[in-house]
Amino acid sequence: MSRSFRAMKGTRDLLPNETIRWRQLETVIHDTMKAWSYGEIRTPVFEMTELFARSVGEESDIVSKQMYTFTDQSKNSLTLRPELTAPTMRAYIQHNLARDGALTKLYYMDTLFRQERPQAGRMRQFSQFGAEAIGSPHPEQDAEVISLICAILNKLGVINLEVVINSIGSAHSRDRYRDELVNFLTPLKNQLSETSQRRLDTNPLRILDTSDEGEQAILADAPDIMEFLDGEDLSHFEELQDHLTEFGIDFRRDKSLVRGLDYYTRTTFEITSPNVGAQSALCGGGRYDDLIAQLGGKPTPAVGFAAGIERILIAAGEHKETSLEGVSVYVVTVSDNTRSAAAKLADNLRQNGVTASFDTLRRSVKAQLREANRLSSSHAVFLGDDELNSGSVEVKELDSGLQSKVAIEEIISHFTID
RNA sequence: GUGGGGGUAGCUCAGUUGGUUAGAGCUCCAGGUUGUGGCCCUGGUGGCCGCGGGUUCAAGUCCCGUCCCUCACCCCA
Known part of the structure:
Protein backbone atom coordinates (compact mmCIF):
# COMPACT_ATOMS: atom_id res chain seq x y z
CA MET A 1 0.00 0.00 0.00
CA ALA A 171 -13.85 52.13 10.64
CA HIS A 172 -13.46 55.34 12.64
CA SER A 173 -14.94 54.08 15.90
CA ARG A 174 -12.87 50.94 15.62
CA ASP A 175 -9.74 53.05 15.13
CA ARG A 176 -10.47 54.93 18.35
CA TYR A 177 -11.04 51.65 20.16
CA ARG A 178 -7.87 50.15 18.77
CA ASP A 179 -5.83 53.08 20.06
CA GLU A 180 -7.41 52.70 23.47
CA LEU A 181 -6.78 48.97 23.52
CA VAL A 182 -3.14 49.51 22.61
CA ASN A 183 -2.85 52.09 25.38
CA PHE A 184 -4.29 49.60 27.82
CA LEU A 185 -2.15 46.65 26.74
CA THR A 186 1.19 48.32 26.14
CA PRO A 187 2.11 48.62 29.84
CA LEU A 188 1.23 44.92 30.20
CA LYS A 189 3.12 43.93 27.10
CA ASN A 190 5.60 41.62 28.78
CA GLN A 191 2.74 39.58 30.24
CA LEU A 192 1.45 38.80 26.76
CA SER A 193 2.36 35.86 24.59
CA GLU A 194 4.79 36.26 21.76
CA THR A 195 2.10 36.30 19.09
CA SER A 196 -0.03 38.76 21.05
CA GLN A 197 2.96 41.05 21.44
CA ARG A 198 3.42 41.02 17.71
CA ARG A 199 -0.28 41.63 17.16
CA LEU A 200 -0.10 44.64 19.40
CA ASP A 201 1.64 46.29 16.47
CA THR A 202 0.00 44.56 13.56
CA ASN A 203 -3.60 43.79 14.53
CA PRO A 204 -4.44 44.55 18.17
CA LEU A 205 -8.09 43.52 17.96
CA ARG A 206 -7.09 39.96 17.28
CA ILE A 207 -5.60 39.74 20.76
CA LEU A 208 -9.16 39.75 22.07
CA ASP A 209 -9.94 36.24 20.94
CA THR A 210 -6.95 34.66 22.61
CA SER A 211 -7.59 31.36 24.34
CA ASP A 212 -4.71 31.87 26.76
CA GLU A 213 -6.22 32.03 30.26
CA GLY A 214 -3.68 34.49 31.56
CA GLU A 215 -4.37 36.84 28.69
CA GLN A 216 -8.10 36.43 29.11
CA ALA A 217 -7.72 37.54 32.72
CA ILE A 218 -5.82 40.62 31.61
CA LEU A 219 -8.41 41.34 28.95
CA ALA A 220 -11.26 41.14 31.43
CA ASP A 221 -10.34 44.66 32.48
CA ALA A 222 -9.69 45.89 28.97
CA PRO A 223 -11.97 48.54 27.50
CA ASP A 224 -15.14 47.23 25.88
CA ILE A 225 -15.64 48.13 22.26
CA MET A 226 -19.28 48.93 23.00
CA GLU A 227 -18.16 52.08 24.75
CA PHE A 228 -16.46 53.29 21.60
CA LEU A 229 -19.18 52.65 19.09
CA GLY A 317 -24.41 13.32 12.41
CA GLU A 318 -25.31 10.06 10.77
CA HIS A 319 -28.54 10.00 8.86
CA LYS A 320 -30.57 6.94 8.16
CA GLU A 321 -30.04 5.56 4.72
CA THR A 322 -32.79 6.76 2.50
CA SER A 323 -33.59 3.73 0.43
CA LEU A 324 -34.08 4.15 -3.26
CA GLU A 325 -37.69 4.58 -4.21
CA GLY A 326 -39.47 3.34 -7.27
CA VAL A 327 -38.88 0.43 -9.59
CA SER A 328 -35.53 -1.01 -10.47
CA VAL A 329 -35.26 -4.17 -12.44
CA TYR A 330 -32.57 -6.82 -12.53
CA VAL A 331 -32.74 -8.94 -15.67
CA VAL A 332 -31.55 -12.44 -14.81
CA THR A 333 -29.86 -14.32 -17.61
CA VAL A 334 -30.77 -17.95 -17.14
CA SER A 335 -29.03 -19.55 -20.09
CA ASP A 336 -26.14 -18.69 -22.36
CA ASN A 337 -28.61 -18.45 -25.24
CA THR A 338 -30.42 -15.55 -23.63
CA ARG A 339 -27.49 -13.26 -22.84
CA SER A 340 -28.06 -10.87 -25.70
CA ALA A 341 -31.82 -10.95 -25.19
CA ALA A 342 -31.32 -10.04 -21.53
CA ALA A 343 -28.98 -7.19 -22.39
CA LYS A 344 -31.45 -5.94 -24.96
CA LEU A 345 -34.33 -6.09 -22.51
CA ALA A 346 -32.38 -4.16 -19.88
CA ASP A 347 -31.41 -1.57 -22.45
CA ASN A 348 -35.01 -1.26 -23.59
CA LEU A 349 -36.15 -0.69 -20.00
CA ARG A 350 -33.50 1.99 -19.49
CA GLN A 351 -34.51 3.74 -22.69
CA ASN A 352 -37.95 3.95 -21.17
CA GLY A 353 -36.70 5.46 -17.95
CA VAL A 354 -36.68 2.33 -15.82
CA THR A 355 -33.59 1.60 -13.73
CA ALA A 356 -32.32 -1.73 -14.98
CA SER A 357 -29.25 -3.97 -14.74
CA PHE A 358 -28.16 -7.26 -16.21
CA ASP A 359 -25.35 -9.72 -15.64
CA THR A 360 -22.05 -9.15 -17.39
CA LEU A 361 -20.06 -11.55 -15.23
CA ARG A 362 -21.71 -14.69 -16.64
CA ARG A 363 -22.54 -15.81 -13.15
CA SER A 364 -25.04 -18.30 -11.85
CA VAL A 365 -28.70 -17.46 -11.42
CA LYS A 366 -28.18 -17.56 -7.70
CA ALA A 367 -25.32 -15.07 -7.89
CA GLN A 368 -27.35 -12.82 -10.15
CA LEU A 369 -30.18 -12.73 -7.65
CA ARG A 370 -27.75 -11.95 -4.87
CA GLU A 371 -26.56 -9.06 -6.97
CA ALA A 372 -30.14 -7.93 -7.53
CA ASN A 373 -30.60 -7.98 -3.79
CA ARG A 374 -27.38 -6.05 -3.20
CA LEU A 375 -28.57 -3.39 -5.63
CA SER A 376 -31.91 -3.19 -3.78
CA SER A 377 -33.71 -3.99 -7.00
CA SER A 378 -37.46 -4.08 -6.69
CA HIS A 379 -37.97 -6.76 -9.34
CA ALA A 380 -36.11 -9.59 -11.04
CA VAL A 381 -37.00 -10.65 -14.55
CA PHE A 382 -36.03 -14.19 -15.54
CA LEU A 383 -35.07 -14.69 -19.13
CA GLY A 384 -34.22 -18.24 -20.19
CA ASP A 385 -34.93 -20.62 -23.04
CA ASP A 386 -38.47 -21.29 -21.84
CA GLU A 387 -39.25 -17.60 -21.81
CA LEU A 388 -37.79 -17.02 -25.24
CA ASN A 389 -39.87 -19.88 -26.63
CA SER A 390 -43.09 -18.94 -24.90
CA GLY A 391 -42.74 -15.20 -25.43
CA SER A 392 -43.38 -14.36 -21.80
CA VAL A 393 -40.96 -13.78 -18.92
CA GLU A 394 -41.13 -14.53 -15.22
CA VAL A 395 -41.32 -11.33 -13.16
CA LYS A 396 -40.53 -11.63 -9.47
CA GLU A 397 -41.28 -8.97 -6.93
CA LEU A 398 -38.30 -9.19 -4.64
CA ASP A 399 -39.83 -7.88 -1.43
CA SER A 400 -42.77 -10.26 -1.43
CA GLY A 401 -41.26 -13.05 -3.48
CA LEU A 402 -44.39 -13.14 -5.64
CA GLN A 403 -43.78 -14.20 -9.21
CA SER A 404 -45.90 -13.97 -12.33
CA LYS A 405 -45.70 -14.33 -16.09
CA VAL A 406 -45.67 -11.23 -18.27
CA ALA A 407 -45.72 -11.22 -22.07
CA ILE A 408 -42.49 -9.81 -23.49
CA GLU A 409 -44.37 -7.20 -25.54
CA GLU A 410 -45.94 -5.91 -22.35
CA ILE A 411 -42.87 -5.85 -20.18
CA ILE A 412 -42.11 -2.15 -20.70
CA SER A 413 -45.63 -1.02 -19.94
CA HIS A 414 -45.71 -3.42 -17.00
CA PHE A 415 -42.97 -1.41 -15.31
CA THR A 416 -43.73 2.06 -16.61
CA ILE A 417 -47.44 2.11 -15.75
CA ASP A 418 -46.96 0.72 -12.23
C1' G B 1 5.63 24.98 13.02
C1' U B 2 4.69 22.32 18.26
C1' G B 3 2.58 18.25 21.16
C1' G B 4 -0.51 13.40 22.13
C1' G B 5 -2.30 8.72 19.95
C1' G B 6 -1.85 5.11 16.05
C1' G B 7 -0.12 2.01 11.39
C1' U B 8 -1.42 -6.30 11.30
C1' A B 9 -6.68 -8.90 5.31
C1' G B 10 -11.04 -4.36 1.35
C1' C B 11 -13.28 -2.60 6.62
C1' U B 12 -13.19 -2.97 12.33
C1' C B 13 -9.66 -5.09 15.28
C1' A B 14 -6.97 -9.37 18.47
C1' G B 15 -2.00 -11.14 18.61
C1' U B 16 0.50 -13.15 25.91
C1' U B 17 7.23 -12.82 29.24
C1' G B 18 10.23 -12.36 21.49
C1' G B 19 9.26 -19.01 19.83
C1' U B 20 6.58 -23.35 14.44
C1' U B 21 2.71 -22.56 8.46
C1' A B 22 -0.04 -14.56 11.66
C1' G B 23 -5.92 -14.81 13.68
C1' A B 24 -11.36 -13.27 14.38
C1' G B 25 -15.81 -10.67 12.85
C1' C B 26 -17.79 -8.13 8.66
C1' U B 27 -17.31 -7.72 3.31
C1' C B 28 -16.35 -10.36 -1.20
C1' C B 29 -16.50 -15.22 -4.09
C1' A B 30 -18.39 -20.25 -4.45
C1' G B 31 -21.25 -24.51 -2.87
C1' G B 32 -25.57 -26.23 -0.05
C1' U B 33 -31.38 -26.04 -5.34
C1' U B 34 -28.94 -29.80 -13.06
C1' G B 35 -33.25 -21.87 -13.60
C1' U B 36 -34.70 -18.29 -7.91
C1' G B 37 -32.21 -13.47 -3.55
C1' G B 38 -32.29 -11.79 1.74
C1' C B 39 -31.68 -15.65 6.89
C1' C B 40 -28.83 -20.02 7.86
C1' C B 41 -24.78 -23.81 7.05
C1' U B 42 -20.01 -25.13 4.68
C1' G B 43 -15.76 -23.79 2.15
C1' G B 44 -12.60 -20.23 -0.27
C1' U B 45 -10.05 -15.56 -1.98
C1' G B 46 -7.44 -11.95 0.40
C1' G B 47 -1.38 -9.99 4.63
C1' C B 48 6.48 -7.08 2.01
C1' C B 49 2.51 -7.16 10.18
C1' G B 50 3.82 1.15 6.89
C1' C B 51 9.18 1.41 5.23
C1' G B 52 14.63 0.97 6.34
C1' G B 53 18.29 -0.54 9.61
C1' G B 54 19.88 -2.90 14.35
C1' U B 55 19.86 -6.68 18.56
C1' U B 56 18.93 -12.13 18.65
C1' C B 57 19.51 -19.01 17.28
C1' A B 58 14.62 -16.62 16.45
C1' A B 59 11.21 -10.00 15.67
C1' G B 60 4.22 -8.44 14.19
C1' U B 61 6.40 -8.28 19.28
C1' C B 62 12.62 -5.22 21.63
C1' C B 63 15.95 -0.71 19.95
C1' C B 64 17.06 3.41 16.37
C1' G B 65 15.58 6.08 12.19
C1' U B 66 11.91 7.36 8.69
C1' C B 67 7.15 7.92 6.22
C1' C B 68 2.04 8.11 6.69
C1' C B 69 -2.70 8.58 9.31
C1' U B 70 -5.20 10.85 13.31
C1' C B 71 -6.46 14.23 17.39
C1' A B 72 -5.09 18.75 19.55
C1' C B 73 -2.39 23.66 19.83
C1' C B 74 -2.27 28.05 16.49
C1' C B 75 -6.14 29.76 13.52
C1' C B 76 -10.46 29.07 11.11
C1' A B 77 -15.57 27.06 7.67
Missing part, protein backbone atom coordinates in the same frame (compact mmCIF):
# COMPACT_ATOMS: atom_id res chain seq x y z
CA SER A 2 2.90 2.30 0.64
CA ARG A 3 3.82 2.15 -3.03
CA SER A 4 0.49 3.21 -4.43
CA PHE A 5 -0.75 6.76 -4.77
CA ARG A 6 -3.08 8.26 -2.24
CA ALA A 7 -5.05 11.46 -1.91
CA MET A 8 -2.83 14.29 -0.70
CA LYS A 9 -2.80 15.27 2.94
CA GLY A 10 -5.87 17.27 3.80
CA THR A 11 -7.81 16.08 0.75
CA ARG A 12 -10.19 13.19 0.45
CA ASP A 13 -12.28 11.19 -1.95
CA LEU A 14 -16.03 11.16 -1.59
CA LEU A 15 -17.24 7.66 -2.32
CA PRO A 16 -20.71 6.80 -3.63
CA ASN A 17 -22.16 6.19 -0.16
CA GLU A 18 -21.16 9.73 0.86
CA THR A 19 -22.02 11.63 -2.30
CA ILE A 20 -25.65 10.76 -1.67
CA ARG A 21 -25.62 12.86 1.51
CA TRP A 22 -23.71 15.65 -0.20
CA ARG A 23 -26.31 15.82 -2.92
CA GLN A 24 -29.13 15.99 -0.41
CA LEU A 25 -27.41 18.83 1.40
CA GLU A 26 -26.64 20.67 -1.82
CA THR A 27 -30.24 20.38 -2.88
CA VAL A 28 -31.48 21.92 0.36
CA ILE A 29 -29.04 24.78 -0.03
CA HIS A 30 -29.93 25.51 -3.66
CA ASP A 31 -33.65 25.34 -2.90
CA THR A 32 -33.44 27.60 0.13
CA MET A 33 -31.26 30.15 -1.63
CA LYS A 34 -33.76 30.23 -4.46
CA ALA A 35 -36.62 30.75 -2.04
CA TRP A 36 -34.74 33.69 -0.55
CA SER A 37 -33.98 35.16 -4.01
CA TYR A 38 -30.23 34.69 -3.89
CA GLY A 39 -28.64 33.99 -7.28
CA GLU A 40 -25.78 31.53 -7.64
CA ILE A 41 -22.34 32.72 -8.66
CA ARG A 42 -19.35 30.54 -9.57
CA THR A 43 -15.91 32.09 -9.74
CA PRO A 44 -12.53 30.64 -10.83
CA VAL A 45 -10.53 28.49 -8.40
CA PHE A 46 -7.56 30.83 -8.62
CA GLU A 47 -7.23 34.59 -8.49
CA MET A 48 -4.47 37.17 -8.37
CA THR A 49 -2.72 36.80 -5.03
CA GLU A 50 -3.11 40.53 -4.51
CA LEU A 51 -6.89 40.19 -4.30
CA PHE A 52 -6.65 38.19 -1.09
CA ALA A 53 -3.76 40.15 0.34
CA ARG A 54 -5.72 43.38 -0.04
CA SER A 55 -9.06 42.12 1.23
CA VAL A 56 -8.43 39.45 3.82
CA GLY A 57 -5.40 41.29 5.19
CA GLU A 58 -1.65 40.77 4.93
CA GLU A 59 -1.43 40.08 8.65
CA SER A 60 -4.22 37.52 8.72
CA ASP A 61 -3.22 33.91 9.21
CA ILE A 62 -4.86 33.01 5.96
CA VAL A 63 -2.68 35.29 3.88
CA SER A 64 0.48 35.08 5.92
CA LYS A 65 0.79 31.31 6.06
CA GLN A 66 -2.09 29.31 4.63
CA MET A 67 -2.36 30.15 0.95
CA TYR A 68 -1.49 27.91 -1.96
CA THR A 69 0.35 30.49 -4.02
CA PHE A 70 2.22 29.85 -7.27
CA THR A 71 3.68 31.75 -10.17
CA ASP A 72 2.35 31.02 -13.62
CA GLN A 73 4.29 31.14 -16.88
CA SER A 74 3.54 34.86 -17.26
CA LYS A 75 5.12 35.45 -13.85
CA ASN A 76 1.80 36.37 -12.28
CA SER A 77 1.45 35.48 -8.62
CA LEU A 78 -1.75 33.44 -8.38
CA THR A 79 -3.46 31.83 -5.40
CA LEU A 80 -5.98 29.03 -5.01
CA ARG A 81 -8.90 30.78 -3.34
CA PRO A 82 -8.78 30.51 0.47
CA GLU A 83 -12.18 32.19 0.84
CA LEU A 84 -14.97 33.34 -1.43
CA THR A 85 -16.16 36.76 -0.35
CA ALA A 86 -13.31 38.61 -2.07
CA PRO A 87 -13.67 36.75 -5.40
CA THR A 88 -17.41 37.32 -5.27
CA MET A 89 -16.91 41.05 -4.73
CA ARG A 90 -14.30 41.11 -7.48
CA ALA A 91 -16.86 39.61 -9.85
CA TYR A 92 -19.55 41.97 -8.60
CA ILE A 93 -17.35 44.93 -9.46
CA GLN A 94 -15.99 43.49 -12.70
CA HIS A 95 -19.44 42.78 -14.14
CA ASN A 96 -21.02 45.88 -12.64
CA LEU A 97 -23.74 43.80 -11.06
CA ALA A 98 -24.90 46.92 -9.24
CA ARG A 99 -26.71 47.97 -12.42
CA ASP A 100 -29.20 45.14 -11.85
CA GLY A 101 -30.66 46.93 -8.85
CA ALA A 102 -29.91 48.60 -5.60
CA LEU A 103 -29.67 45.25 -3.85
CA THR A 104 -27.77 42.28 -5.19
CA LYS A 105 -28.08 38.93 -3.47
CA LEU A 106 -25.56 36.28 -4.41
CA TYR A 107 -24.69 32.84 -3.10
CA TYR A 108 -21.97 30.35 -3.83
CA MET A 109 -21.06 26.75 -3.09
CA ASP A 110 -17.54 25.71 -4.01
CA THR A 111 -14.24 24.25 -2.85
CA LEU A 112 -11.53 26.32 -1.19
CA PHE A 113 -7.92 25.69 -0.26
CA ARG A 114 -5.89 26.48 2.82
CA GLN A 115 -2.60 24.87 3.70
CA GLU A 116 -3.11 24.11 7.39
CA ARG A 117 -2.47 21.04 9.48
CA PRO A 118 -5.60 18.94 8.98
CA GLN A 119 -7.76 17.82 11.88
CA ALA A 120 -11.37 16.95 12.57
CA GLY A 121 -13.51 19.35 10.56
CA ARG A 122 -10.56 20.95 8.85
CA MET A 123 -9.26 19.96 5.46
CA ARG A 124 -6.85 21.60 3.04
CA GLN A 125 -9.40 21.33 0.29
CA PHE A 126 -12.81 21.99 1.74
CA SER A 127 -16.22 23.19 0.71
CA GLN A 128 -18.21 26.19 1.71
CA PHE A 129 -21.45 27.72 0.73
CA GLY A 130 -22.21 31.32 1.52
CA ALA A 131 -24.45 34.24 0.78
CA GLU A 132 -23.67 37.91 0.22
CA ALA A 133 -26.27 40.67 0.28
CA ILE A 134 -24.79 43.72 -1.41
CA GLY A 135 -26.28 47.18 -1.23
CA SER A 136 -28.11 47.50 2.07
CA PRO A 137 -26.43 49.18 5.06
CA HIS A 138 -29.34 48.42 7.35
CA PRO A 139 -29.51 45.92 10.21
CA GLU A 140 -32.52 44.08 8.83
CA GLN A 141 -30.24 42.88 6.07
CA ASP A 142 -27.77 41.53 8.62
CA ALA A 143 -30.66 39.79 10.33
CA GLU A 144 -31.94 38.33 7.08
CA VAL A 145 -28.55 36.82 6.31
CA ILE A 146 -28.30 35.29 9.78
CA SER A 147 -31.80 33.91 9.59
CA LEU A 148 -31.00 32.46 6.18
CA ILE A 149 -28.15 30.35 7.44
CA CYS A 150 -30.20 29.36 10.48
CA ALA A 151 -33.01 28.24 8.20
CA ILE A 152 -30.66 26.11 6.15
CA LEU A 153 -29.09 24.53 9.21
CA ASN A 154 -32.52 23.78 10.62
CA LYS A 155 -33.63 22.13 7.40
CA LEU A 156 -30.49 20.03 7.45
CA GLY A 157 -31.39 18.81 10.92
CA VAL A 158 -28.39 20.34 12.67
CA ILE A 159 -29.22 20.86 16.33
CA ASN A 160 -27.46 22.31 19.38
CA LEU A 161 -26.47 25.42 17.54
CA GLU A 162 -25.28 28.60 19.16
CA VAL A 163 -25.46 31.95 17.39
CA VAL A 164 -22.87 34.42 18.64
CA ILE A 165 -22.84 38.05 17.53
CA ASN A 166 -20.76 41.12 18.12
CA SER A 167 -20.12 44.52 16.62
CA ILE A 168 -16.64 45.80 15.94
CA GLY A 169 -17.94 49.17 14.83
CA SER A 170 -17.34 51.14 11.70
CA ASP A 230 -20.74 55.82 17.77
CA GLY A 231 -24.47 56.38 17.87
CA GLU A 232 -25.14 54.84 14.48
CA ASP A 233 -23.00 51.78 15.20
CA LEU A 234 -24.86 51.27 18.45
CA SER A 235 -28.33 51.63 17.02
CA HIS A 236 -27.36 49.32 14.16
CA PHE A 237 -26.28 46.69 16.64
CA GLU A 238 -29.35 47.13 18.80
CA GLU A 239 -31.72 46.97 15.85
CA LEU A 240 -29.99 43.84 14.64
CA GLN A 241 -30.70 42.21 17.97
CA ASP A 242 -34.33 43.30 17.83
CA HIS A 243 -34.71 41.80 14.39
CA LEU A 244 -33.11 38.55 15.40
CA THR A 245 -35.53 38.33 18.28
CA GLU A 246 -38.41 38.97 15.90
CA PHE A 247 -37.14 36.14 13.72
CA GLY A 248 -37.12 33.89 16.78
CA ILE A 249 -33.36 33.38 16.71
CA ASP A 250 -31.62 32.87 20.04
CA PHE A 251 -28.21 34.48 20.20
CA ARG A 252 -25.48 35.48 22.58
CA ARG A 253 -23.30 38.55 22.44
CA ASP A 254 -19.57 37.88 22.80
CA LYS A 255 -17.33 40.91 22.90
CA SER A 256 -14.28 38.82 22.06
CA LEU A 257 -15.72 37.72 18.71
CA VAL A 258 -13.43 39.59 16.36
CA ARG A 259 -12.78 37.11 13.54
CA GLY A 260 -9.64 36.74 11.54
CA LEU A 261 -10.51 38.55 8.36
CA ASP A 262 -9.70 42.22 8.15
CA TYR A 263 -12.58 43.41 6.06
CA TYR A 264 -15.36 43.23 8.63
CA THR A 265 -17.16 46.32 9.92
CA ARG A 266 -19.90 46.50 12.52
CA THR A 267 -21.61 43.13 12.67
CA THR A 268 -19.63 39.94 13.11
CA PHE A 269 -21.26 36.59 13.86
CA GLU A 270 -20.55 32.94 14.16
CA ILE A 271 -22.63 29.80 14.51
CA THR A 272 -21.08 26.97 16.47
CA SER A 273 -21.88 23.34 17.20
CA PRO A 274 -20.38 21.24 19.96
CA ASN A 275 -20.33 18.02 17.89
CA VAL A 276 -17.55 18.78 15.46
CA GLY A 277 -14.61 18.56 17.83
CA ALA A 278 -12.34 21.49 18.35
CA GLN A 279 -13.37 23.20 15.12
CA SER A 280 -16.77 24.24 16.35
CA ALA A 281 -17.54 27.07 13.95
CA LEU A 282 -19.99 25.92 11.30
CA CYS A 283 -20.51 29.37 9.93
CA GLY A 284 -18.87 32.76 10.15
CA GLY A 285 -19.80 36.05 8.70
CA GLY A 286 -20.41 39.70 9.12
CA ARG A 287 -20.76 43.07 7.51
CA TYR A 288 -18.06 44.51 5.27
CA ASP A 289 -19.10 47.99 4.27
CA ASP A 290 -15.66 49.11 3.09
CA LEU A 291 -14.48 46.09 1.14
CA ILE A 292 -15.97 46.90 -2.25
CA ALA A 293 -14.45 50.36 -2.23
CA GLN A 294 -11.12 48.89 -1.15
CA LEU A 295 -11.22 46.61 -4.18
CA GLY A 296 -11.82 49.54 -6.50
CA GLY A 297 -15.60 49.54 -6.70
CA LYS A 298 -18.08 52.22 -5.82
CA PRO A 299 -18.50 52.33 -2.01
CA THR A 300 -21.24 49.80 -1.34
CA PRO A 301 -22.29 48.24 1.98
CA ALA A 302 -22.64 44.47 2.16
CA VAL A 303 -23.13 41.62 4.60
CA GLY A 304 -22.72 37.88 4.25
CA PHE A 305 -21.65 34.56 5.68
CA ALA A 306 -19.71 31.46 4.78
CA ALA A 307 -20.48 27.99 6.13
CA GLY A 308 -18.37 24.85 6.05
CA ILE A 309 -20.05 21.88 4.42
CA GLU A 310 -17.77 19.21 5.91
CA ARG A 311 -18.38 20.59 9.40
CA ILE A 312 -22.12 20.76 8.88
CA LEU A 313 -22.17 17.14 7.77
CA ILE A 314 -20.25 16.16 10.89
CA ALA A 315 -22.53 18.23 13.11
CA ALA A 316 -25.64 16.78 11.49
